[in-house]
Amino acid sequence: MWLVVTLFLLLAALLAIAMISEMSDVRSKMSAEHTAAHRAHHAPAHTVARPETTPPLVDEPVQAPEPEISDAGKAAGIALILDDAGYDLPELQRMLKLGVPVAIAVIPDAPYARQAAVMAHQAGHVVMLHLPMQPVSEKYSSRMSDAFLTDQMNEMQLRRTFINDLALVPYVEGVNNHMGSALTQLEKPMHWVMQVCLEKGLFFVDSVTSGKSVAGRVATEMGLERGRRQFFLDNNLDTPALKAMWEKVRICARKGHRCVVIGHPHRQTVTFLENNISADDRAMMVPLKRLLHPASLLARQEMNRMTVARP
Template sequence: MPHAYAAQLALIIDDIGYRRTDAAVLSLPQNVTLSILPYTPFGDQLAHKAHAKGHEIMLHLPMQALNGNALGMGGLTNLMDEAEIKSQVDKALERIPFAKGVNNHMGSLLTQLQLPMHWVMQRLKQHELYFVDSVTTHFSQAGKQARREGVPLLERGIFLDNDLTPKVLEKQFRQAIAQAKTQGSLVVIAHPHPETVLFLKENLRRLAAQGVTLVPTSALLGQGTQRLAKAQLKSNQSTSR
């Protein structure tokens, strides 16, 4: 029986757009938020289909990583000036219709840099979008710059599927439930792997029984979730992505 006062959990599936099989995420409950990469073969199509099914849409914006992994088209780097950064943000948003917010794809290098992140947040404020820091580095400046510009901010609490083995998926899922109940709300990020989608289809129904409500990401805005950053970071599994 659902609890009267449920904690809230936002689940973002990102890295969407490169594979035809990413469409499997459309089988998930509509309160699952979908964050889509720009300039991808299936990104625009999936954004339209997901929006029609009631999913909240985000732009998954590529940003430079410490490991030097290729960003793909539209990625932001530390070699870009203000005009280039802002132009890239605008063009990426044009590629993903219905986006209500943005989270960083990789970005363990760029999110550490105050000036580029300041420029990004200036643009997001102009577009009236929120930002979710994927927290791919503990040294991220994204939150500071979002607060400076008045951009609504959330931070990722848990990566669900860095390891796709069933045992670890279950461990992360249980941790997400516990953390959401302790903190009152939590942002979880996962990816469109077949193993992840299957796990979520079979297990998301457990949330209500545990007193946790699955909500669109924007539902957490204004609840002071950003003040939980220190508590979240204790259990973060940050990767230099």
């Protein structure tokens, strides 16, 4: 009898210990989930949609082959675009002090978008809207904000989003796509984008984040003032890789081609340019608008008509 009682008490004790341990694990898990939810709720809104790098890189640029370089002759030189402005003002300030022409492409819902545009304008540089568009990459599409144009939008929704983005960035003269490896492959959305550019008197530069982009062709068909990216400078931020890409840019310019280069305000990129832009490079660097294809006569007439019609 005593043996039976002892075994029963031992079994009961073991069951009690197991239950207490399980309840402790549940409480720990609930506490961790509550803490995570609390942090997510109180985090600044813009941090949710931002990639881990600051500022974010364009999506999957390595998938886009460098376009065939053409138009040798009159329109030639190196035109530099600095994408993703609006996150890091100190690096932007360093960039503006380089003393070379640079177009500043500002992400509309970046935390310092307006300040970045004002800084660039006051320094005498072209301001662009770095217009967010839907990417192919799931990694980036899961982080899309309300500023993005998507393939789920109808014409009215896309126009409204585009115009709202424009309202966030002062002094805009032109547009290029931020991400967009998915949306720039679609005819209708690109036609709607170019229509707004036409109405607002804006040029368009295809960032070519997809080798299947139709954005440049649609801009050409609609007669917009337009351009096309030839080089991404800083896909790889290692100094040897930056030097190799910059040498390709130099060769392009020496051959008398349009050489539109996109870089980002990474510390490594800005430091590289500070240390490696030579006197010969400076002589070849020109404002972006000098390398754009001009608007057609019909497009210019339409833009003039719309300008006169505005209240």
